[in-house]
Amino acid sequence: DTGVSQNPRHKITKRGQNVTFRCDPISEHNRLYWYRQTLGQGPEFLTYFQNEAQLEKSRLLSDRFSAERPKGSFSTLEIQRTEQGDSAMYLCASSFLTNRDEQFFGPGTRLTVL
Amino acid sequence: AQTVTQSQPEMSVQEAETVTLSCTYDTSENNYYLFWYKQPPSRQMILVIRQEAYKQQNATENRFSVNFQKAAKSFSLKISDSQLGDTAMYFCAYNQGGKLIFGQGTELSVKP
Numbered sequence: 001d002t003g004v005s006q007n008p009r010h011k012i013t014k015r016g017q018n019v020t021f022r023c024d025p026i027s028e029h030n031r032l033y034w035y036r037q038t039l040g041q042g043p044e045f046l047t048y049f050q051n052e053a054q055l056e057k058s059r060l061l062s063d064r065f066s067a068e069r070p071k072g073s074f075s076t077l078e079i080q081r082t083e084q085g086d087s088a089m090y091l092c093a094s095s096f097l098t099n100r101d102e103q104f105f106g107p108g109t110r111l112t113v114l
Numbered sequence: 115a116q117t118v119t120q121s122q123p124e125m126s127v128q129e130a131e132t133v134t135l136s137c138t139y140d141t142s143e144n145n146y147y148l149f150w151y152k153q154p155p156s157r158q159m160i161l162v163i164r165q166e167a168y169k170q171q172n173a174t175e176n177r178f179s180v181n182f183q184k185a186a187k188s189f190s191l192k193i194s195d196s197q198l199g200d201t202a203m204y205f206c207a208y209n210q211g212g213k214l215i216f217g218q219g220t221e222l223s224v225k226p
Contacts, residue, residue, distance in 0.1 A: 031212065033212075033213060033214075035214075040218075040219075041218060041219070042118075042205050042207075042216030042217050042218050042219050043159075043205070043214070043216050044216070045213040045214065045215070048212055048213055050212075055212065056211070056212070056213065091159070093159075099146075099147055099209045099211070099212055100147050100164075100166065100209075102149075102161045102164065103161075103214060104161075105151075105158050105159040105160070106158060107157075107158045108158065
C-alpha cells in the first residue's frame with residue numbers, strides 16, 4: 001500500500017454541475033476524513049467516518065455536500081449544484097482508531113468551478 | 115470554540131540556522147494531542163511531530179523539537195540546522211474528538 005490516493009487530482013466544472021471525488025485510504029485504517037483547503041489557509045474539517053459510520057459533519061457541509069464510505073473502504077464526496085465558492089482543494093486523510101494517531105493525507109483533488 | 119493561531123504568516127531562515135515557528139491554541143479539554151504538519155509546495159501534507167498533552171516532556175524528532183507550554187496553551191516548533199528541503203507551509207493542529215483543527219499556517223523559506 002503506497003498511501004492515501006485521491007481521484008481525480010484536478011476537476012474543472014461549470015457552476016451548477018455535480019461533481020464526485022473518490023478517496024482510497026490506507027487499507028488497514030479505520031478512520032477516514034475529508035477536509036477543504038482554500039489558497040493560503042489551513043485545512044478545514046468537513047466530515048469523518050469510522051469504518052462505514054459517518055460520525056461527524058461540519059456545519060461547513062451544506063446540504064449540497066454528501067459523503068459516503070460503503071463497506072468501510074473507499075469514500076466518495078459529492079457536491080451537487082456547484083458554486084464558485086466551492087473552488088478549493090479537497091483533502092482526504094486516514095488513520096487508525098485513536099485521536100493520538102497520525103492522519104495520513106492524500107494529494108488532494110483541486111476543484112475549480114467556473 | 116477551539117481555535118489554533120499561528121501569528122507568523124511567513125518566515126525565512128538561512129540554511130543551517132535555527133528557526134522557531136509559533137502556535138497557540140484554545141481548548142477546555144485536559145487530555146489532547148497537538149501536531150505539526152508540513153506541506154511542501156505542490157506536495158501532500160506529512161506529519162513532522164506530535165505532542166501528547168499529558169506528557170510534560172517536549173517531543174523531539176531529529177532536527178525538529180517542540181516547546182510545549184500547557185498552561186500558556188503554546189506549542190512552538192523549532193527546526194535546527196535548517197535545510198533547503200524544509201521549505202514548506204507548516205501547520206499547527208489540535209485534535210478535537212478525532213478531527214484536526216488547523217492554524218492558518220506559516221510559510222517557511224530556507225535560503226541558501
